[in-house]
Amino acid sequence: MRTLGTALAAALALTALGAPTARADAPAVPDFADGFGLRIAQPTEVHSGTDFTLTVTTPQVSGPHKIRVFLPSGYAANPGKRWPVAYFLHGGGGTVNDAAAAPALRSDKMITVVPDGGRKGWYANWKMQDTVLKAANWETFHLEQVVPFIDANLRTVPDRAHRAVTGLSMGGSGALHYAQARPDLFGHVAALSGGLDFGMAEIRATVVATELNLPGAWCAVSSASGCPDYGPYVDSDAIFGSPYPVFGADRLWRAYDPAAPANLSRLADTSITLYTGDGDVVDAQTARAARTVKSRLDQLDIPSRLIDYGNGDSLAPTCNGGHNYGCWAPAFADYVPRLEAAFAATSATR
Template sequence: MIRRLTALAAAGVLGLSGASATASAAGGPPLFTDGHGLTVVSRPAWVDGNERTFVFTVRTAQVPAYSVMEGQVSGEHTIMVTLPEGYDRVATRYPVQYHLHGHPDRPNTVVNQRMFEETTVGVPLITVAPNGSGRGWYTNWRYPPAALGPQNWENFHLDQVIPFVDANLRTIARRDGRAVSGHSMGGFGAFHYAEHRPDLFAYVGSFSGGLDLLSQEQRAAVIASTQLPGSGTPTVPVESVFGPPIWPLDGGWNRESPAQHVGPLRGMGVAMYTGNGGDLTVDPLQAVVENRAWATNIVTRDHLVAAGIPHTFVDYGDGSGWAEGCTGKHAQPSCLIADMDHFVDLLMGTLTHP
């Protein structure tokens, strides 16, 4: 695979100053200092002996509690970070990719670690995966339940996590050094964030994202996520995230739908990846979910084309020509890793990096 490596002589990338040059503990991952509204409650710790990926937890008043899945502590937000090889040996700055997990998922899974590490071998890129809850939907909820308090996931990620990472790691803390991507619910989140804050990101990528909230099927998927105990306990009312889902009360859904609001992506790198579910009789649930995500991507592509916005759209169908083991189903690790592999090549051709 071809990785473009360019010099950063005049870009100020090699200079280090302030908290962003925070030292590591002996043999440990970088140290993190409270700030930007985040309190560190569990210090960074390596996931394994390879010492590329570490996890830590924070608290924030933007999401003081949330519906938890097994093993989670309400209000404690796990963040997983994968560093480029040699981060501790070379005093330089790196671009950052923020990757948003799907539903119901969490950032610190084995699959996510594989996806980040395998696709960035030899690549000067930091990857950050923040907690988005099993049903957070990467937005500031319109009607959060009183028992949980604010569910301002967008504020948490864009106004707190990004400057917090910039303050504690050697990043290129500019738009040209930052990308956002995500899969499934996270693909929605990536486009949602990029459209709301185009000043933050130079590239956006969606892997089988549900991008069209005007689709009744996509609305049904969001509503189902509010009611399924597997997405977190307690469950929440159906109107919690985007408001009532029926006309004429569905303005929140219409405003937050990425497919119809692509204009802010102009001048940004844009990529979408999706299968079509393949054989719908095999693993039918995951096949149908992917097929309907595919439909929302088609709508988004059509809006991008109509707006004259350049983009990459990879429709890998049943997956047979995309990656070994990929059969075009939803959330298949082999498909996602192939998506990320392709996406990393694209964004490293755009982002400023060493």
């Protein structure tokens, strides 16, 4: 077993994409009203009539935060129609603009919402609220504020059968955790190359490395796309407390753990899809975690779908099996039509 210190080479690296520039003559997009603890902080950034970014503030998470939205092309032309919604959770070091690297997320059959998850928010309510980052209740922000805010401001179908949560890397663990924490909200979940098993020393090391902003010192050895910035240093216990399993000190890690059988059992009525490769040092670990989750779901008699594409040959010519959008974009191209079909099948039976 690797120690926590030597496991840092398995940490997840993701480089954020640049934000698009809003045009002065940009077309109109839906108006949003404050609510559920969220306040509109800046004018909407309009990238097109179906692609825009809101900026909001909330006491739950310090600082302004972005929410990017992709609407179906027929949204404005069908004012009486309601649409299913997929939430996309970006990875560590990422931003809401990362979703643009997966074209399949721009669906004409559903709304896609991409909330800011912080450079190292880990989709959790942090144990420490007094770090340099101050308030960090990411889970509350997303589940109790963003979801009802979107339902109140857009024409959604506001039930779990028509709502999905998806994510990759850090967002993969976040997606599985959110589906477990709120099965009343999400009927579908997909995790791509996720840090799913918090019982693995390598995954705990990943979280600690992002807290300390350490990956920049070594990520070039496992990433051809540059080294992400995980933001200011915070205490290694800031998010989940001590990572060491001594005298119950790691209780918050175990309570959050998306791979824990007790948490997986909450997905009995949820459509579950996992994707991973094993072509680099990072996805070698996400593959282990995904196989553990799949095995435990099987033991619980909970149906799930695992696509383990190994070195990437079976997925797409762009995929080398590594922790990158060359694999994640075609994985979403496989998943989104299946999700659209599931939404449509549910609507047809209503």
